[in-house]
Amino acid sequence: MENGIHYRTCHLCEAMCGVAIEMKDGHIASIKGDADDPLSHGHICPKAVALQDLHEDPERLRKPVRRTRNGWQEMEWNDAFELVARRLHQTREDFGRNSIGVYLGNPNVHNHGSLVATMPFLRALGSQNRFSATSNDQLPHMLASLEMFGHQILFPIPDIDNTDLFICIGANPMASNGSLMTVPDFRGRIKGLKSRGGQLVVVDPRRTETGKLAEEFHFIRPGTDALLLMAMVHTLFAEDLIDLGPAERLAKDADLLRLASLRFSPEAVSQHTGIAAEDVRALARKLANTRKAALYTRMGTSTQAFGGIATWLAYCLNILTGKLDMPGGLLFTQPAIDLVALGAISGQSGHFGKRHSRVRGLPEFAGEYPASTMADEILTPGEGQIRAFVTVAGNPVLSSPNGRRLDEAFSSLDFMVSVDYYLNETTRHADVILPPTAALERSHYDLIFSMFAVRNVAKYSDALFDAGPDTRHDWEILLELAHRLEKQRKGGRLPIRSELGWQAFKQVGPDPILDILLRTGPYGADVGRIRGLTQPAIDLVMDILPDGHPLKGMAKLSPLNRRWQGLPKGLSLPALRDNPNGVDLGPLQPSLPERLFTRDSKINLAPRCYLRDLDRLHEQLEQPVKDDLLLIGRRHVRSNNSWMHNSQRLVKGKGRCTLMIHPRDASRLGLQASDSARISAQDRKIILPVEITEDLMPGVVSIPHGWGHDRPGTGQSIAAAHAGASINDILSDEQIDPLVGTSVLNGQSVTVKVWRPERQRKRA
Template sequence: MESLAMASKTVKTYCRFCHAYCPMEATVEDNRLIDLVPDTSNTLYGGYTCVKGRQLPEQLYHPERINCSLKKNADGSRTEISSVQALDEIADKLKAILKEYGPRAIASYNGTVSFQNSATHPVAKAWHVALDSPSYYTSITIDQPAKVGIGAARMGFWGGGSHTWRDANVALIIGNNTLVSHFSIPGGVPSFSPSNALREGKKRGVKVICVDPRRSELASRADLHLQIKPGQDAVLLAGLISIILAEELHDKAFCTDHIENLDLLEDSLARFTPDYVAERTELDKNDIIAAARLFAAGPRGTASTGTGPEMGPHPNLIQHLVQTINAICGRHYRAGEKLPNAGVLGPEAPRYAQAVPPNPEWLQGVRSRVSDDIGEVTVLTANGPIKEMPTAVCADEILMEGEGQIKALICIGGNPVLAWPGQEKAHEALKSLDLLVCIDYKLSATAEMADYVIGSKLCLEREDLTVLTDIWYEEPYSHYTKTVVEAEGDVIEEWELFWELGKRLGLNMSINQQHPLDMENCPTKYDVLSKMTTDSRVPLEDIYSREGGHTYDIPDVVIQPADPTTAGRMDLFPEGLSEEIESAVRDADASLLAKNDYPYLLISRRMKNTFNSTGPELSVLAAKGTTNPAFINPQDLAALGIQDGEVISVSSARGEIPAVAQGAPDIKRGVVSMSHCWGGAPDGSGDDKVREIGANTNRLIDNLDHPEKYTGMARHSAIAVKLSKTVQPETQEHV
């Protein structure tokens, strides 16, 4: 017993199952993880972890984990090979594709899990820049490209930053349920111990207005819940802004000094009267007026959105209107005020109380071959502005013949056959590639199709730094985690795949195009992170030397007065906005017509036991459900003669999927709520296993039915569907 005790150690680390990065303490004996518990000493998180993160030990030692590289043979079988051999062969194939088709033919898709490795995206982008290939795709442009790029490019933004939850008196939260998703851009309920953050906010008097077709966990604790008709978020926002302006509740001085085209916007929104908005959103007129007045009263706090409206109709317009309501109410830090957190990992830089004007160049990058209206998106990240191509049309870029056609795809921590809009097209595109490479810890639906699968290290087997969340915290906090257990088997990190291929292709790669990587000897993770955080406010070596996460006592960032030589104005009526408003009006008016063949609206949602397509393979999470039910109001189920737990058909004008019906009184009538990234391939072969693997809602849409300008963003939510009983055979008992 004494020898075992001597061999054990406790390591402070943090979870990377999702973006919340909850601190944990791991107990290790002889390089074996034997216990993983919340780090109760961490004052920022207060010992919070979620059920998903607590399953990391099972994920680490899962019997079906990929611990080597796999090569697909001509007959579809797989052969285990070394990672060195796999990388050599992949590099040779890439050289041939590069020679015949050019650099644009080589693409990478960096999925949701890739964001959890702090070095992946800067190294992946460095690889693309060195290769001269613009075909860099990430999951950002599947769900929220307007929020992280388009909005700022068209309207501009406030240099001093927007109010955070910490300083808020009111929060308008649209289609975001942080208590389950654990994801929120500053302004809404923080994703770090969200229940506690909400409880503390309510205690100090924060008023929460929640807009959601579902009485979600957050909506049930809001001061005002607007249970909106799906797809009408733009109409509601237009109405709220119109009321605020008509009643002169806006910050007139701020608007005079920092905003242009307010009069044009006000005129364009005149039709959005409370009666007009109430009829189309199916909300009470008095609630709409109350929401406008409550938000305008503030005096501090912001409006923010989640994937609900961002994945539905008119996301570019919605984001513009969200930024607009924040701007006209002056919800920004002013000269002399302290910014709660300017980040720990970036360089010191003054922040000015002035508007940064629109940047049209962010909308004028490489064009998609699908449409000149769609092209490279400039995304504002922790590592600065990064250009990427829109994932919504990646399948078309693969299938469309001609110069620039994608022939090779490297998939990093993603599952495009389940995640990309228009699943049948996505599946066809992935099958048609000359080369598909995946790095993953399991054989996902996409990895099943890959020519090569390379086993990846999991989060507890690698060092990491809280780069992604650096400016999301509401205080200067950072956490560098050491490796908890050394990886067993022949596995690598995601960023190492790009470095290894870069070396074999003879590329010269630089982080942020400024800091060259050693292309002869593979750098350490620390080396890469140090190049990513050059001149950081807190030196990386200081963060590295501390055990666990820490809030740093560094000088406050005080907002400086405007610099008259650089001060700009935010544009409330940019080019194309009038057309977007008219489009939203047409859709809203059409929604009042008699019910058509598809009388229900399908919306997206998150579930506690999964993170996109990761989770159902783990026993504790599987025990909570192995399907993505169709959550439906019990009154609608009764009207349709459908029993709770019955397998039904959900069909749209584009496709049909089975689903397990589940009564949910928190769902608005006429609405169906289902989680995405479930099911199998779109050939229907897995439909009889819907209770075991769920169904993929992307089979119900075509990605080019309603593509957004700039991003090609598809409509994943507010999809018109009909529900019916099915005679499809079932393979297991109702659960």
């Protein structure tokens, strides 16, 4: 790569910050924020600088390796593909198509090449035993979007740049830069909010980095957010504060929601939540009486026993107070490549509960079972037992509950293959590891997070480095495996037409597909410049085509639609190459009812699945409040899940994998700041240094997610030297939200005791 400044998008979290990478003599000289990026305006967090560390990491795998009695040995690509395809096919032949499991980690959604190749690979694999990070993360949001708006990834996004009140419950955008809300430089945007006279309100069991910026902060007991939100709904109806605004003619079944809320008064929930009844009422009034306001929830409310109900109610509160489809409230994006509309046209808007897992009967969502039942499906004998497994850019041993049981499960498999460039806590169990190129060695376009951004933007980057001839991109790996599996299934040969199709797909790759989608999307070709096309002629064609016709659906999405006349035009891959800083496509705009995908084009305020689950929520009110210590996770701006701890610049300094505990609880348990503590649940336990802080609600302890690099047989020396402990080693995989199957990562009970090595040795 030639010397000079090259512009890219950081892919390490959801924020899509623009970076300016200076190259000198083929090496990275510096990484800084791109001041001309239309979304991030020069902001970056510490992770962006570590892009260089990830690229240059000498422990990153470059060639396939296989496990042998003498350790890991490198393989040639063709031999590796042949071995993997043969073993997977043999497992399928011997034990049936569902004897193969697959897990997709969240880095896949930062990678348009992987997204393009994943579906052909899954079709070739043919198994129903699919899992991903979704059920440890955003699944409640996807269910709410499907049930209320008709599409699983149609998420309403807070218009944070124009709001006057931002209520943040169970989220920490200062550390995450937003999640299902792509919002780089959250601090700067909150500073803008305050300069407009606006206010930030935070509700959380911990006074997070975001909570410390808030004018108003409330502690809440973990796992009780649904009670708080339902009491706020109760208040809106009781005090006649309902005003649906733009959704007035679109929302249905508000009366059912009113009836459902009658049992959940602020007084009824106060003791359980830890929030005074009058504070609950004041919060509801503030949301209702502020014209430009948004209520936002995330991981803390999603990954708990009532995550499904809590996420639904957060959307309901925004709708009941007129904040949906309102500038300064919640708006839907209009990305350059609209995967929501494309999915709806092809009948892929999402589905839920079409089948249930073999062992525990948990519901699938969009074809995936909850990750919390992976170990069950591997370890439980019987028809459909998983005997072989594929992981793609995922480390579930550290990122899913009961990681030690997953260790046991993966070690019991007949065969395992991982597409990953690290030998980590999960891939150490694989028989073969197929390492893809690193991010800077491939092109980049954010297909997914452009749909969640607080402003419509588009940005493309060519590969910064030449990967070399003896490497493979992840999309090449997945397509090659899919092709070979199809050939194995057909007896070793494919029909000529099918064979030519596979070869063409592998040669073309994702970027030409990207170009087609850009050109035919809302910001694509300028119809007015196409000879012979006039708007009346276009309208006539649109009228002639029957509703439901695929061409009409594509035409509605394309520049031919009159609806897109006011949008910028001419977007294509060459156009984005000519604008390396990215293209600003404008602020979020009201888009209802056209953006809805429900059958009746209405917003469903009271889906029956939620109403049925309210009895379970009410049972919580009838139970006495226990004095158990409740565990919550946390995130740090210098970390992201489990795969960024092999960068020295990110892990250096004061250790961050600690047990946070309130002074009152520490005193009661005899803990001091210099101590280590044993945190346990049933027969599971970990040891961590103690951090005493008043930033936690009494009765709550906190451990960060993604650590636990002390397992033998990994190949990340820096991570191992800063091992910490995995919160998922003490979390139970049996605790889930039964409504949707999400793992309970916040609110499980734990026991904490002083742990001193010399005392333990004496006892031994």
